[in-house]
Amino acid sequence: MTDRPPTSPVPGAALLDAVAVMDRLRSPGGCPWDAEQTHATLAPYAIEEAHEVADAAETGDADALAEELGDVLLQVLFHARIAAEAPDGARFDIDDVARGLVAKLVRRHPHVFADAQAETPEQVHAQWDAIKSVEKQRDHVLDDIPVSMPALARAQKVVSRLRKAGDPPSADPSIETSDGESPVERIGAALLALTIEADAAGVDAEAALRGATRSLEHGHRG
Numbered sequence: 001m002t003d004r005p006p007t008s009p010v011p012g013a014a015l016l017d018a019v020a021v022m023d024r025l026r027s028p029g030g031c032p033w034d035a036e037q038t039h040a041t042l043a044p045y046a047i048e049e050a051h052e053v054a055d056a057a058e059t060g061d062a063d064a065l066a067e068e069l070g071d072v073l074l075q076v077l078f079h080a081r082i083a084a085e086a087p088d089g090a091r092f093d094i095d096d097v098a099r100g101l102v103a104k105l106v107r108r109h110p111h112v113f114a115d116a117q118a119e120t121p122e123q124v125h126a127q128w129d130a131i132k133s134v135e136k137q138r139d140h141v142l143d144d145i146p147v148s149m150p151a152l153a154r155a156q157k158v159v160s161r162l163r164k165a166g167d168p169p170s171a172d173p174s175i176e177t178s179d180g181e182s183p184v185e186r187i188g189a190a191l192l193a194l195t196i197e198a199d200a201a202g203v204d205a206e207a208a209l210r211g212a213t214r215s216l217e218h219g220h221r222g
Contacts, residue, residue, distance in 0.1 A: 015073075019094055022077040026085070039082055046075045047148065058210065107131065129164065141165040153206040155195045169196055 025034040049071045056064035080094040108131050110116035111124065118124045138144060141161050145154060162169055198205035 018073065018077055022074075022081050026081050034078075037078065037082065039079060042075060042078055042082075043148075046072075046079075049075055054207075054210070058207065059214075107135075141167075150206060152191070152195060152209060155192055156199050156205045159196050159199045163199060168200075 025031045049068060053065065053068040053072055056068045076097065077094060080092070080097050083091060084093040085091075106113045108128050110131075111118035111127065116127065118127045136144065141164075142158060145157050145161070147154070149157065159169055195205050198208060
């Protein structure tokens with residue numbers, strides 16, 4: 001990794017510097033572009049930065065990962081600062097975000113912060129899902145799945161939710177086509193079948209496709 005400034009003896013102290021920089025950018029006399037941004041205009045950047053974090057994590061580039069995580073942190077700071085300037089009904093700040101996160105982590109780790117028992121990753125995951133289901137109180141198991149997710153990732157989220165609810169979808173890998181079936185319908189059904197297969201095998205379909213595509217790119221770049 002490249003040389004970095006000395007780290008603070010108090011972990012997280014540098015986050016206060018990041019908050020101060022965002023305050024300067026959004027305050028009068030700061031950056032005109034930053035000053036005009038809204039939650040909606042920033043949304044595409046948050047999606048893009050999340051994908052760049054995933055790419056850096058999967059390729060094992062530590063320098064790139066540190067930089068991309070910083071870009072994600074920028075999005076958090078940006079949204080929190082915009083919210084802090086909003087009318088009372090929509091107002092929150094970075095401390096509200098942090099407090100909410102702390103409360104959620106403590107609440108969903110009772111095996112660490114209370115007396116619950118969960119000794120394996122599988123038990124922890126099941127416990128997390130059980131606590132989350134009580135907190136969310138969805139009217140339907142498929143509620144609150146973002147429509148803006150990449151299609152493959154969203155398909156697996158739907159499949160996973162149905163499986164965990166005891167209603168796992170099934171797909172015959174040898175999909176039969178009818179004379180009237182369009183290529184779009186046939187390929188869509190085939191992709192969904194592969195997504196169901198991936199979920200059943202515990203494979204992240206989106207990550208698997210990214211990896212295969214990355215290999216294809218490398219092969220053609222020589």
